[in-house]
Amino acid sequence: MTGGGLTACIIRESMSAVGVRQSHLCLLSVCPSLLPTGMHLESISLWVVVLGLVNHLYFNRHEPQSAILPFVLLVIEPPVFLVVFGAPISWSGSRFLYTYVIFLSSLSLSIVLYRISPFHPLAQYPGPLISKATRLWDLWKAYGGRKYLYHSRLHEMYGPYVRTGPNEISITDIDAVTQILRHGGLNKGRYYERVRQNDIPPSIIHALGEVHTAKRRVWNRALNPTAMHDHEPLIAKRATQFVSRLKEHGTVDIGCWLDMLTFDIMGDVTFGGGFEMLREGRDANGVGERIRAFLTVGNLLAQIPWIMKPVGLIPGVGQAVNEFDKFAQDLAVQRAKNGAAGRKDLWYYIADEADLEQEKPTLQIAAADSFVAVIAASDTTAYTLTSAIWLLLSNPACYQRVQQEIDSVIANGDDPFDANKHRELHYLSGCINETLRLHPALPSNGGTRQVRLEQPGRFISGRYFPPGTNVSVATHSIHRNPDYFSHPSRFLPERWLADSKLEKHEPSAFIPFSLGPANCAGQKFAMREMFGVLCALFKSFEMKFADGFDGEEWPRSIKEIFVVARGSLMVTLTPRNHAI
Numbered sequence: 097m098t099g100g101g102l103t104a105c106i107i108r109e110s111m112s113a114v115g116v117r118q119s120h121l122c123l124l125s126v127c128p129s130l131l132p133t134g135m136h137l138e139s140i141s142l143w144v145v146v147l148g149l150v151n152h153l154y155f156n157r158h159e160p161q162s163a164i165l166p167f168v169l170l171v172i173e174p175p176v177f178l179v180v181f182g183a184p185i186s187w188s189g190s191r192f193l194y195t196y197v198i199f200l201s202s203l204s205l206s207i208v209l210y211r212i213s214p215f216h217p218l219a220q221y222p223g224p225l226i227s228k229a230t231r232l233w234d235l236w237k238a239y240g241g242r243k244y245l246y247h248s249r250l251h252e253m254y255g256p257y258v259r260t261g262p263n264e265i266s267i268t269d270i271d272a273v274t275q276i277l278r279h280g281g282l283n284k285g286r287y288y289e290r291v292r293q294n295d296i297p298p299s300i301i302h303a304l305g306e307v308h309t310a311k312r313r314v315w316n317r318a319l320n321p322t323a324m325h326d327h328e329p330l331i332a333k334r335a336t337q338f339v340s341r342l343k344e345h346g347t348v349d350i351g352c353w354l355d356m357l358t359f360d361i362m363g364d365v366t367f368g369g370g371f372e373m374l375r376e377g378r379d380a381n382g383v384g385e386r387i388r389a390f391l392t393v394g395n396l397l398a399q400i401p402w403i404m405k406p407v408g409l410i411p412g413v414g415q416a417v418n419e420f421d422k423f424a425q426d427l428a429v430q431r432a433k434n435g436a437a438g439r440k441d442l443w444y445y446i447a448d449e450a451d452l453e454q455e456k457p458t459l460q461i462a463a464a465d466s467f468v469a470v471i472a473a474s475d476t477t478a479y480t481l482t483s484a485i486w487l488l489l490s491n492p493a494c495y496q497r498v499q500q501e502i503d504s505v506i507a508n509g510d511d512p513f514d515a516n517k518h519r520e521l522h523y524l525s526g527c528i529n530e531t532l533r534l535h536p537a538l539p540s541n542g543g544t545r546q547v548r549l550e551q552p553g554r555f556i557s558g559r560y561f562p563p564g565t566n567v568s569v570a571t572h573s574i575h576r577n578p579d580y581f582s583h584p585s586r587f588l589p590e591r592w593l594a595d596s597k598l599e600k601h602e603p604s605a606f607i608p609f610s611l612g613p614a615n616c617a618g619q620k621f622a623m624r625e626m627f628g629v630l631c632a633l634f635k636s637f638e639m640k641f642a643d644g645f646d647g648e649e650w651p652r653s654i655k656e657i658f659v660v661a662r663g664s665l666m667v668t669l670t671p672r673n674h675a676i
């Protein structure tokens with residue numbers, strides 16, 4: 097064996113020992129005999145460029161599951177290459193550095209040129225050059241919480257199909273969106289992978305295929321009309337407490353109080369109680385903070401799924417996620433210990449306490465799913481209610497009309513939570529729909545869907561989506577598309593009334609709860625809650641923006657973090673003589 101061959105052999109062995117698979121070593125097995133002996137810097141540079149191109153070719157076909165392997169390879173390849181192919185060991189550090197620069201430059205350049213070239217499989221889709229070249233641009237927009245607004249502007253410029261990443265298309269064509277989300281459409285993509293990569297069991301949000309179907313069966317049972325009989329009194333009880341707590345204050349951040357209300361409701365409905373934020377007047381356990389930290393970090397990491405694992409290992413970054421998981425586990429353990437408190441809460445169904453499923457979930461799995469109820473139901477509903485109040489206060493004529501309607505349907509002393517009365521509140525229904533249209537709680541419908549890399553490409557609405565394409569459903573843009581709704585940016589609750597005169601109104605383009613088998617499991621619950629809370633508020637108070645509060649500024653505080661985070665909405669409440 098020659099000296100170079102022996103070195104290569106040692107390196108191969110030691111790399112195998114640290115877990116680098118044989119197939120990856122092929123990157124290093126460019127035959128030494130091809131190289132001239134006693135190579136000069138120039139000829140080495142050429143071969144390092146080739147090494148960069150070989151890496152691109154390899155990773156282009158084998159998308160990394162995590163950045164750890166590519167990172168290790170990128171760090172060790174240039175020095176290994178030099179040693180294997182006989183560069184003098186006496187070479188100075190600056191020459192090694194030079195080799196790295198050449199290697200990384202050739203690799204990056206080749207990636208970028210390919211992505212923006214006409215040879216890329218998504219080349220036919222229009223979009224900004226920077227988005228075609230790198231995901232870092234979208235990551236930056238997501239960091240500011242305004243990615244959905246940026247995508248909306250791109251759709252106005254480029255049309256219904258926009259390339260928003262090297263392998264990502266954002267879509268506003270509702271025919272395509274329906275095909276993507278319905279049965280047989282596209283699976284949830286790598287955005288949802290954080291949990292799938294870890295030891296944490298997937299919740300309903302992350303699960304795919306049969307696992308999802310089984311979970312969804314349980315959720316449907318937990319929120320069906322019979323189960324709702326148990327949940328509804330809890331909503332009414334908390335909403336009544338909410339009103340009486342508000343009466344103790346003249347001016348409040350209504351968004352913050354709505355957060356506390358929805359968390360308390362979901363604490364009761366899911367775990368038989370435990371948060372008591374309304375009583376304390378604050379989020380004493382930091383539940384909301386933990387959820388928002390978890391969603392913010394998760395949403396950013398998910399923009400580039402393969403960096404999730406290594407970045408998650410950085411202290412502080414993974415901490416938000418881990419703390420959150422532990423918190424969910426603690427609540428589950430507590431509830432399992434306390435029992436059902438005489439009522440069938442969501443835990444009763446999710447943990448299958450009635451033994452209806454073939455396989456009973458472990459405590460860890462049930463904890464993951466039941467905490468989804470708190471995440472999925474609280475911020476979404478609180479944000480929609482806050483937006484409804486903001487939109488009504490910003491449109492005084494609509495405010496007057498909805499108040500008159502509620503007063504005429506729900507007489508003083510009547511139950512504002514009566515579902516039969518809610519069915520008569522057509523204008524209020526229009527206000528809620530219009531809020532969901534203009535301010536969808538998941539502005540990008542959650543994460544991306546994907547044509548999986550290992551599957552054949554798909555034709556959707558007559559267009560080809562090659563394997564590996566991520567597809568983003570731009571709910572916010574769809575809802576504000578003039579092809580689907582007349583005066584799309586205006587708050588016009590009457591567009592939802594039977595006698596509406598507005599020319600364009602496309603109900604199939606109204607998707608705040610998503611579509612298909614993974615649509616919102618709690619849609620009816622959310623509607624019941626929002627009708628009840630708004631009726632209780634309008635019967636109890638006159639509302640106006642607090643003195644000195646700039647109502648027009650509030651929308652600028654809205655940030656997408658999968659769901660939505662937003663700033664304070666200061667409102668002055670004056671009790672009415674319409675006691676509930």
Ligand code: HEM
Pocket residue numbers: 300301312315468469472473474476477480536537538541542543608609610613614615616617618619621622
């Ligand atoms: C205004 C309030 C709400 C809105 C706008 C909303 C919207 C959505 C959307 C868009 C999704 C799809 C997410 C994705 O594909 O990643 C979703 C999923 C889900 N939502 Fe809601 N939601 C609301 C309230 C609720 C409530 C109150 C509950 C429970 C009581 C709930 C439970 C769920 C669950 C369990 C899922 C996952 C469904 C599945 O994967 O099969 N949501 N929601």
